[in-house]
Amino acid sequence: MEPGPTQRVWRLAAHPTGLPTTATWTLETVPVPQPRAGEILARALYLDVAPYMRGRISPQKNYAAGVKPGDVMIGGGIGVVLESQARGIAAGDCVVSDFAFGWREYAVLKAQAVRRIDRALAPLPYWMEALGLNGLTAYFALYDCAAARPGDTVVISAAAGSVGQLAGQLARIAGCRVIGVTSRAEKAAWCRAIGYDDVLAYRDEPDLTAALARICPQGVDVFIDNTAGAIHDAVLQQLAPQARIALVGAVSLAARFGEPDLGPRYLRQLLIARATMRGFLVSDYQDRYEVARSRLAAWVKSGQLRSRFDILDGFERLPEAFLRLLASRNTGKQLVRVAPEPPAADAGAMQIQ
Amino acid sequence: MEPGPTQRVWRLAAHPTGLPTTATWTLETVPVPQPRAGEILARALYLDVAPYMRGRISPQKNYAAGVKPGDVMIGGGIGVVLESQARGIAAGDCVVSDFAFGWREYAVLKAQAVRRIDRALAPLPYWMEALGLNGLTAYFALYDCAAARPGDTVVISAAAGSVGQLAGQLARIAGCRVIGVTSRAEKAAWCRAIGYDDVLAYRDEPDLTAALARICPQGVDVFIDNTAGAIHDAVLQQLAPQARIALVGAVSLAARFGEPDLGPRYLRQLLIARATMRGFLVSDYQDRYEVARSRLAAWVKSGQLRSRFDILDGFERLPEAFLRLLASRNTGKQLVRVAPEPPAADAGAMQIQ
Numbered sequence: 001m002e003p004g005p006t007q008r009v010w011r012l013a014a015h016p017t018g019l020p021t022t023a024t025w026t027l028e029t030v031p032v033p034q035p036r037a038g039e040i041l042a043r044a045l046y047l048d049v050a051p052y053m054r055g056r057i058s059p060q061k062n063y064a065a066g067v068k069p070g071d072v073m074i075g076g077g078i079g080v081v082l083e084s085q086a087r088g089i090a091a092g093d094c095v096v097s098d099f100a101f102g103w104r105e106y107a108v109l110k111a112q113a114v115r116r117i118d119r120a121l122a123p124l125p126y127w128m129e130a131l132g133l134n135g136l137t138a139y140f141a142l143y144d145c146a147a148a149r150p151g152d153t154v155v156i157s158a159a160a161g162s163v164g165q166l167a168g169q170l171a172r173i174a175g176c177r178v179i180g181v182t183s184r185a186e187k188a189a190w191c192r193a194i195g196y197d198d199v200l201a202y203r204d205e206p207d208l209t210a211a212l213a214r215i216c217p218q219g220v221d222v223f224i225d226n227t228a229g230a231i232h233d234a235v236l237q238q239l240a241p242q243a244r245i246a247l248v249g250a251v252s253l254a255a256r257f258g259e260p261d262l263g264p265r266y267l268r269q270l271l272i273a274r275a276t277m278r279g280f281l282v283s284d285y286q287d288r289y290e291v292a293r294s295r296l297a298a299w300v301k302s303g304q305l306r307s308r309f310d311i312l313d314g315f316e317r318l319p320e321a322f323l324r325l326l327a328s329r330n331t332g333k334q335l336v337r338v339a340p341e342p343p344a345a346d347a348g349a350m351q352i353q
Numbered sequence: 354m355e356p357g358p359t360q361r362v363w364r365l366a367a368h369p370t371g372l373p374t375t376a377t378w379t380l381e382t383v384p385v386p387q388p389r390a391g392e393i394l395a396r397a398l399y400l401d402v403a404p405y406m407r408g409r410i411s412p413q414k415n416y417a418a419g420v421k422p423g424d425v426m427i428g429g430g431i432g433v434v435l436e437s438q439a440r441g442i443a444a445g446d447c448v449v450s451d452f453a454f455g456w457r458e459y460a461v462l463k464a465q466a467v468r469r470i471d472r473a474l475a476p477l478p479y480w481m482e483a484l485g486l487n488g489l490t491a492y493f494a495l496y497d498c499a500a501a502r503p504g505d506t507v508v509i510s511a512a513a514g515s516v517g518q519l520a521g522q523l524a525r526i527a528g529c530r531v532i533g534v535t536s537r538a539e540k541a542a543w544c545r546a547i548g549y550d551d552v553l554a555y556r557d558e559p560d561l562t563a564a565l566a567r568i569c570p571q572g573v574d575v576f577i578d579n580t581a582g583a584i585h586d587a588v589l590q591q592l593a594p595q596a597r598i599a600l601v602g603a604v605s606l607a608a609r610f611g612e613p614d615l616g617p618r619y620l621r622q623l624l625i626a627r628a629t630m631r632g633f634l635v636s637d638y639q640d641r642y643e644v645a646r647s648r649l650a651a652w653v654k655s656g657q658l659r660s661r662f663d664i665l666d667g668f669e670r671l672p673e674a675f676l677r678l679l680a681s682r683n684t685g686k687q688l689v690r691v692a693p694e695p696p697a698a699d700a701g702a703m704q705i706q
Contacts, residue, residue, distance in 0.1 A: 261617060269604065273632055284627060
């Protein structure tokens with residue numbers, strides 16, 4: 001019997017302590033599975049790496065099921081359909097999955113786990129960014145969880161990152177004054193290019209608290225916190241009355257994951273400002289994704305929402321791409337290109353390679 | 354010229370660092386002032402001490418103007434009117450002021466700064482408690498800020514204190530399961546007597562976090578935080594999804610006021626639970642006081658809302674009463690009785706003594 005086609009997958013080798021390393025995953029070769037009724041077989045074009053994955057590979061309790069050693073690494077991806085047993089999806093279609101693709105070259109996915117991509121609406125990478133979970137996160141964190149209003153001073157940490165760059169532009173669209181906090185001058189320049197009113201590059205700031213006080217003399221009304229840590233601490237000392245803080249991510253804690261995060265607590269500051277600090281998880285807003293996505297698509301189309309991508313080539317570079325992200329070395333949304341984009345016209349002729 | 358009548362007042366001597374002491378205030382004798390048009394002269398019957406006063410005597414930025422050295426100490430009080438130049442208030446009426454009475458034996462107050470007391474509705478001390486700021490704080494913190502719902506597991510710190518004992522009973526009225534955290538077994542017994550479902554006396558608990566996990570196996574939905582500190586830390590590790598935390602007070606930090614409060618931060622726990630932590634200040638709800646007070650009065654009348662008071666006798670004991678409170682040595686709402694209650698019938702005959 002002739003052996004079937006094979007593919008590479010990244011499996012979790014062990015729960016990391018502190019920062020993951022390239023040894024946290026192992027590369028294996030396994031058969032390409034066959035789709036059954038209601039399923040599709042897709043070839044990966046772009047695979048996602050994102051800060052939330054640090055929580056998923058930890059043994060600690062989290063908001064969603066974790067990845068166990070031996071499991072294929074979870075993650076979103078954009079693929080081209082090679083074979084479809086599902087109504088409404090055809091070979092040649094491009095599809096996106098927020099979480100279910102996994103770090104593998106080929107995936108069999110249930111039709112409900114993917115969305116068909118309209119390539120005329122936006123280039124493929126945007127479907128993992130402005131039109132994907134990053135855009136939805138920025139949209140709901142800013143407009144709903146933190147309830148940004150015209151005239152608010154909005155501070156965004158990881159301001160040049162995947163969620164940050166979108167949140168900054170969405171805050172401008174909402175009539176806010178937008179302050180970004182990012183790591184380096186090069187990223188600060190990108191923030192200014194997309195419309196941030198002011199940007200702090202924290203690696204160049206000897207006193208972040210003082211710098212923030214200087215550029216937010218009336219205090220901070222809204223804080224989209226993608227990092228926790230030192231930036232959080234600086235902002236919590238500058239809260240305007242009735243400030244709203246959306247806790248979206250805690251990437252600065254990735255190296256000490258599972259350890260207690262020790263430092264000053266700001267309960268009195270929250271009390272005095274009558275501020276609201278709220279943990280945010282985009283999946284709580286699932287029933288409103290479609291409205292949000294149509295608005296995000298319109299802003300992408302009009303040019304009001306621009307994104308920068310940082311794309312590494314090669315399936316084997318997935319762990320490296322993830323570590324880049326945790327170290328804040330990426331510039332823009334980090335993705336890994338696994339295969340070249342098929343031309344829109346003859347994508348139907350694609351085969352397992 | 355004959356000297357006019359005199360009275361004693363407590364003035365702030367100096368901003369304390371850490372816990373105040375009896376030397377934080379000085380007792381002085383000053384003239385009793387005369388009311389002008391729109392004002393009343395009242396003799397103090399009960400004067401208030403409350404945790405919020407620690408913030409007011411600090412030089413740090415706060416939500417309200419602070420007391421400066423040399424100022425008469427602020428504070429609420431219940432008094433009997435000796436002379437009225439204000440329409441709608443007559444000599445012999447009892448009145449209550451939430452903040453403006455001050456630590457003095459006689460006060461001239463603007464009519465708008467006081468409310469007339471209906472002594473048939475509730476005994477005088479209740480007007481500084483269930484029908485005063487404590488009742489309003491418990492009501493709005495629980496029902497509005499933390500949005501307690503039937504079936505919620507509600508944890509209340511300083512559970513036998515002035516706000517705590519009311520919040521516990523209001524949570525029962527709202528159909529919640531109520532857990533109190535208090536300092537000592539004697540206070541825990543009072544909490545049980547007024548309907549708390551379970552109580553932890555933290556001075557007897559070697560591991561508060563474990564004890565709380567044991568009695569809240571489904572997690573904590575609502576936390577009315579009157580203390581900050583170790584109790585806060587224990588609850589933040591037991592949050593149920595969508596938990597709401599009202600930061601009402603931080604009395605455990607009184608000894609280290611102005612210093613950074615160092616310890617574990619729980620941003621990741623808030624994020625995972627999608628919890629909401631909100632600073633609470635009762636004065637933000639002023640436009641709804643009357644509705645709340647009428648409901649509180651009905652529950653007092655029906656016996657659904659009971660209060661325990663800890664009343665020291667003697668104007669000279671105000672600093673001592675405040676320090677008792679900060680050290681959690683009081684049992685129930687701490688007040689100081691300055692003069693005996695006048696009989697309801699002939700209070701009109703009262704004079705400056």
